[in-house]
Amino acid sequence: MGIYIEGLTKAYGKKRGITDINIHLPEGGLTAIVGPSGCGKTTLLRTLAGFHTADEGRILFGSRDVTRISPQGRKAAMVFQHYALWPHMTVADNVGYGLRLQKVPAKERERRVREVLERVEIDTSDIGARYPQHYSGGQQQRIALARALVVQPEVLLLDEPLSNLDAKVRQRLRIGIRSIQQSFGITAVYVTHDQEEALSMADYVILMNDGKVEQAGTPEEIYRKPSTYFTAQFLGESHTLTLKYQGKPQRLVLRSGDALVTPVVDEWGTNAETLERSIAHEEVIEEDGSWVMEGEIRHHLFMGSYYRYMVEIQGQSMFVDDDRLLKPGSCKVTIPTEKAYWFDI
Amino acid sequence: MSKPLEVALLSAPMSERGPWFSTLRLTRRFAIYAISIFMIFGPLSSLLLWSVAEKWFWPNPFPTQWGFKYWQQAFEGKMLSSLGLSFGIAIVVSIICLVITVPLAYVIARNRIPLKHIVLLIFLLPQAFPQLPVFSNVMVLMYRWDLVGTLTGLILIHLVGALVFSLWTLVSVFQSIAEPLEEASYMLGGSRIYTFFHVVLPIALPGIIASTLLVFLYSLDEFTGSLLIGAPYHITMPVFMYNAAGGYEMQVASVTSVLLMIPGILLLFLLQKYMRSEYLAAFGRV
Numbered sequence: 001m002g003i004y005i006e007g008l009t010k011a012y013g014k015k016r017g018i019t020d021i022n023i024h025l026p027e028g029g030l031t032a033i034v035g036p037s038g039c040g041k042t043t044l045l046r047t048l049a050g051f052h053t054a055d056e057g058r059i060l061f062g063s064r065d066v067t068r069i070s071p072q073g074r075k076a077a078m079v080f081q082h083y084a085l086w087p088h089m090t091v092a093d094n095v096g097y098g099l100r101l102q103k104v105p106a107k108e109r110e111r112r113v114r115e116v117l118e119r120v121e122i123d124t125s126d127i128g129a130r131y132p133q134h135y136s137g138g139q140q141q142r143i144a145l146a147r148a149l150v151v152q153p154e155v156l157l158l159d160e161p162l163s164n165l166d167a168k169v170r171q172r173l174r175i176g177i178r179s180i181q182q183s184f185g186i187t188a189v190y191v192t193h194d195q196e197e198a199l200s201m202a203d204y205v206i207l208m209n210d211g212k213v214e215q216a217g218t219p220e221e222i223y224r225k226p227s228t229y230f231t232a233q234f235l236g237e238s239h240t241l242t243l244k245y246q247g248k249p250q251r252l253v254l255r256s257g258d259a260l261v262t263p264v265v266d267e268w269g270t271n272a273e274t275l276e277r278s279i280a281h282e283e284v285i286e287e288d289g290s291w292v293m294e295g296e297i298r299h300h301l302f303m304g305s306y307y308r309y310m311v312e313i314q315g316q317s318m319f320v321d322d323d324r325l326l327k328p329g330s331c332k333v334t335i336p337t338e339k340a341y342w343f344d345i
Numbered sequence: 346m347s348k349p350l351e352v353a354l355l356s357a358p359m360s361e362r363g364p365w366f367s368t369l370r371l372t373r374r375f376a377i378y379a380i381s382i383f384m385i386f387g388p389l390s391s392l393l394l395w396s397v398a399e400k401w402f403w404p405n406p407f408p409t410q411w412g413f414k415y416w417q418q419a420f421e422g423k424m425l426s427s428l429g430l431s432f433g434i435a436i437v438v439s440i441i442c443l444v445i446t447v448p449l450a451y452v453i454a455r456n457r458i459p460l461k462h463i464v465l466l467i468f469l470l471p472q473a474f475p476q477l478p479v480f481s482n483v484m485v486l487m488y489r490w491d492l493v494g495t496l497t498g499l500i501l502i503h504l505v506g507a508l509v510f511s512l513w514t515l516v517s518v519f520q521s522i523a524e525p526l527e528e529a530s531y532m533l534g535g536s537r538i539y540t541f542f543h544v545v546l547p548i549a550l551p552g553i554i555a556s557t558l559l560v561f562l563y564s565l566d567e568f569t570g571s572l573l574i575g576a577p578y579h580i581t582m583p584v585f586m587y588n589a590a591g592g593y594e595m596q597v598a599s600v601t602s603v604l605l606m607i608p609g610i611l612l613l614f615l616l617q618k619y620m621r622s623e624y625l626a627a628f629g630r631v
Contacts, residue, residue, distance in 0.1 A: 051528060071531040078532045084525035088547040097543075098533035144529075151533060 001154040001187050002027040003048070007057035012043045018211045021057070025204065030181050030188040032202035034195055036234070040211040042159065045191045049157050050074050061154050076155040077148035081163050083140040085132035091117075091143055092127040098151035116150040117143070120180055138169040145177065149184060156181065156188040162197065174201055195235050199223060207231055229253065229343040239318035242345070243284050243293070251343045252284070252291075256319045258339040261297065261311060262332045291340050295333040297326060389606070395599035415596040419604070424585060424597075428604060431582040434496070435564040438503045442511040442560045447553065450515030451545065455524075468512050471505050476569045479505075484573045494578040502570035507560045514559065518552030519545070558616045562609055 003025040011017040018040040025031040033041045046052050048059060050071035058067045066074050077098075085094050092113055099109040114124045120142040122135075132140055141161055148156060161177065162170045178201050181188045192198050198205050199219040207214045207222060207230075215222055215231045226232035232253040233240055241252045284293045295311040306323045311333060320333065395401070396415060398408030419425070453461055471479050483502060484493060492498035522545060530540040546553075568583040576584055582605050589597035 049528075049532060051531075071528070072534045072536060074532075076532065078529065080525040080529060082523060082525060084523065084529040086526060086529075086544055086548070097530070097535075101534045101539070147529070147533070157532075 001062040003031075003155060003187060003189070004060040005044075005048075005057070006060070008044070008047065008054055008059065009056040010043055010047050010052050010054050012040075012052065016040055016043050016211075018044050018047070018208075021213055023206060023213060023216060025187060025189060027062075027187050028185045029203035030178065030190055030201060031204045031206060032190045032192060032198035033206045033208060034192055034198035035208035035214070037193055039208040041191050041193075041208050043211075044208070045157055045159055045189060048155075048189060049076060049078055074155070075153055076157055077151060077153035078157040078159065079141070079144050079148050079161045081160040083132070083137075083144045083164075085140055085144055085147070087131065087133060089131070090128055091122070091130055091132060091135070094132060094143060095127075095147045095150055097147065102151065112150055113146075116146045119183070120146045120149075121176070122146065136169075137165045138173050141165065141173060142176065145180060149180070149186070154187070156184075156186045158188060158190045160192055161190075163192070163194070170197075177201070199235065207234065209234075224339075226253070226341055229341075232341045232343065237319065241313055241316050241318060243314060245284055245342055249345060251345055253341040253343065254318060254335055255339065256308070256321045258335055259311075259318075259320045260334045261295065261309060261320050261322055261326060262334065263297070263326050263329060286337065287334075290334045290336050293333050295331050297328045297331050300326070300328070392599045392602050392606075395595050396603050398596060415600050419597065419600045423580065424582075424601065424604075427580050427582050427585040430579060431565055431605075432608075434499055434503060434581065435561045437500055438507050438564040439557050439561045441500070441504060442507050443553070443557060446508060446511040446515050446556075450512055451519050451541070453512075454516050454519035465513070465516070468509050472509050476506075480570045480573050483570075487574060493574055496579060499571060499575045499579055499581070502574045503564045503567050505570070506567065507563055510559050510563055511556050514556040515549075515553065518549050518556065521552070522548050555616050558612045562612055565605065565608065 005021050005023045005025075008021040009017075009019050015038045021044060033044060035041045043052060047054055050066070050069060050073075054067055058065060060066070061074070061076070086097075089097070092110070095113045095117060096109050099112060104112070113127070117124045117127060122139060122142055132143060135143065141164075145161075158177070162173055165173065174197060190198070190202060199222075202219055204216070205219050205222045206216045209230050214234075215227050217225075222231065223235050226235065229240075229251060232238060236255040237257070239254050239256070241254065242249050243252050244250075245252070284291050286292070293313055295313045297309050298312050298317065299310040301308040301310075303321070306321050307325055309320045309322060309326065310317050311320050311331065313333060394408060397411055397413060399412040399414050400410035401408035452458075453464065458464065480502065483505070487493045487498050487501075492501065526544055526548065527540050530544050531537075535543065566583060567581070568587065571579075571581045572584050572587070575581060580588070582601060586598050586601035586605070589601060
């Protein structure tokens with residue numbers, strides 16, 4: 001069931017509204033809505049859920065117009081940041097709640113509850129006696145996912161489901177949620193402020209800024225072909241340098257992993273020539289399909305599997321990752337031209 | 346050589362820091378308990394003593410004649426009917442409070458009501474002034490409506506204060522329930538009413554019980570309004586006690602106090618069990 005959003009507008013508070021959103025979320029895919037806080041991503045999700053009524057525009061689940069339908073009638077299910085499991089109900093009652101509302105007979109209800117809990121890898125031996133508080137955060141979110149999926153919704157909405165968990169659990173549950181979503185083949189909308197989460201989990205990423213869609217596309221597209229400065233600097237571990245390019249100062253956005261630092265080796269004079277040219281022009285020069293500029297290694301951080309260098313380029317600093325241990329001092333910074341994004345100021 | 350020892354000392358748990366240390370801690374704790382117990386039970390024990398003292402004259406440290414004469418008197422006389430009246434009124438007031446404030450507090454907690462603060466302030470207003478002038482004015486009104494000296498009047502005057510307690514605590518109780526708990530139910534098809542009864546109410550129950558206990562105790566203990574509106578036709582326990590103490594019947598007053606205290610203490614234990622600190626913390630900031 002694909003989701004079509006047409007001209008959706010919702011004023012909400014001073015900042016968090018959305019204006020004229022037009023997107024299509026493909027059927028059976030996981031679409032991540034990502035953006036800084038206050039960009040309207042939560043407002044968009046809550047409008048999809050029916051908690052907000054749209055001021056203008058339409059929302060279609062498949063061919064069904066749900067714009068004016070209450071949350072109860074949308075056949076969508078939701079997973080919340082703080083799990084929102086009911087503390088006074090056992091796990092079995094929590095998961096079976098939706099089925100009880102649909103008047104599913106007790107026997108079938110129990111069977112379906114067990115089945116869905118097994119699919120999200122929760123031990124079902126004593127779900128009738130244990131309460132959500134007895135489970136870890138990651139398990140609670142799995143139970144919440146089961147509660148949402150057991151009613152066979154047409155659309156699954158996830159509101160920052162991993163933000164409340166610690167890093168290790170988060171990494172594991174990313175894969176968990178992704179594989180569950182794929183095995184159910186359900187259309188999912190996933191709101192997150194974590195760009196890494198969005199890029200790693202989604203089939204399709206919608207980057208929002210200031211209540212509008214900044215850019216939409218596959219994770220690779222949006223990461224490798226940022227069409228605006230905002231997209232470029234928001235995704236990945238990005239740094240902005242203001243450098244002279246084609247005769248005028250421009251913004252260059254770089255990712256830590258994309259640049260290569262080579263120390264200047266005095267005795268051999270390896271990089272001396274290019275560097276002299278670069279310094280002379282105070283400009284970035286192109287050489288063998290790469291941008292080359294002069295830098296200075298200021299600090300390094302040992303990150304385990306690699307080193308992170310703070311490199312100063314024309315008085316501005318950025319991080320460059322490299323797995324070699326390099327000495328502080330002058331260096332050459334090389335970036336493949338296709339991985340450097342220039343934007344007018 | 347000295348370093349490992351130092352480390353061992355620093356990392357040792359409290360109890361392993363030598364016997365003198367734990368003795369000191371125990372003594373201090375004991376002293377604190379003793380002082381607290383004396384502060385709480387000192388005055389109460391004098392009441393207990395008075396209630397079983399048939400003769401007690403200065404300067405004897407203890408009563409010269411003991412007995413249950415006054416307890417007997419209490420249970421034979423008007424006191425029992427006062428006791429029954431007080432409990433009856435407290436129960437009725439608690440129920441009315443529940444019926445009015447549970448839905449009202451929920452609506453106030455969940456909706457952006459433009460005049461929310463004004464509504465809450467109106468409820469708080471009778472408590473913002475000394476009770477005597479407020480209740481005297483109410484009495485003037487009640488005379489006009491023929492409510493003075495009636496049970497209805499008594500219940501109404503208790504409600505003036507009880508509704509404040511009830512509403513303010515219940516608004517906090519409902520606000521402490523995270524909204525996604527309700528939204529999760531809506532998404533699964535639960536209507537607002539269904540959700541209220543299956544999700545909100547069960548989660549709010551400890552808070553509702555706590556607030557009802559507060560109201561119950563308030564009503565049981567209410568004096569000024571009861572005296573002005575109820576007396577002399579309907580004498581509640583506090584008013585009865587006032588009369589007894591006013592007549593220098595120290596023993597009767599003591600028996601009444603002890604009787605009044607028993608439900609209070611029992612209910613306070615219950616309250617402590619159900620009241621979560623955040624309800625009280627949220628009290629007054631809505």
